[in-house]
Amino acid sequence: PIPIIKSVDLKIAAGEVITIFGKNAAGKSSLARLLAGVVRPTSGVVRLDGADICAWQDEQINKYVGFLPQETELFSGTVAENIAKLNNKAKAHMVIESAKFTEAHEVILRFPKGYKTDLSDLQSPLSNGLLRRVALARAFFGHPKLVILDEPNLHLDQEGDNAIVNIIARARQKKITLIIISHRNEILKVSDK
Numbered sequence: 001p002i003p004i005i006k007s008v009d010l011k012i013a014a015g016e017v018i019t020i021f022g023k024n025a026a027g028k029s030s031l032a033r034l035l036a037g038v039v040r041p042t043s044g045v046v047r048l049d050g051a052d053i054c055a056w057q058d059e060q061i062n063k064y065v066g067f068l069p070q071e072t073e074l075f076s077g078t079v080a081e082n083i084a085k086l087n088n089k090a091k092a093h094m095v096i097e098s099a100k101f102t103e104a105h106e107v108i109l110r111f112p113k114g115y116k117t118d119l120s121d122l123q124s125p126l127s128n129g130l131l132r133r134v135a136l137a138r139a140f141f142g143h144p145k146l147v148i149l150d151e152p153n154l155h156l157d158q159e160g161d162n163a164i165v166n167i168i169a170r171a172r173q174k175k176i177t178l179i180i181i182s183h184r185n186e187i188l189k190v191s192d193k
Helices: 028-035 058-064 079-083 092-101 105-109 128-139 158-173 185-190
Strands: 017-021 065-068 146-150 177-182
Touching (some): 028 177, 079 128
8 A cells, every 4th residue: 555644753852833735635634533643644754752653552541632523423322421531430510611612612602502412312413613612622632742633623603713723822822733734824823843
């Protein structure tokens, strides 16, 4: 097989906001999945704080790395369970804190049963924008140190776009390292590199 990504050497300092900007099918989403530990490289290594991310257990990755993939997928279960990554030990205040951090709290309160809304019981499915807002809250759940956002603005309205800019500012204050995959130039204005 022909490699999708090759000869990448990338060093990112803690707390930096990095935007990866480029053409369709250039390998940006593949790089995001590699950085998030979702897929393993066929050669080479992805390191986080010097450690090979492929050697980490899923629980460790989920604790330190948040990931918003380009395709929004939520689990069967409640909104709260989705934000908490199905962690049955998660406290309600942690779920709400993540939703507030990503400005999804008010949006979630409009759902039929708020955080207890079971996504499989809804009469009509949530719009892509609403799904995206819940998935964004999930990416920041549990105070990760690294968050990878693949096309975070996808399917969002102006309110959602504004939330993304605010999230980036809050992440910078908390020294969360952000890697953003984007086609939109506006994100470049709030990036370090």
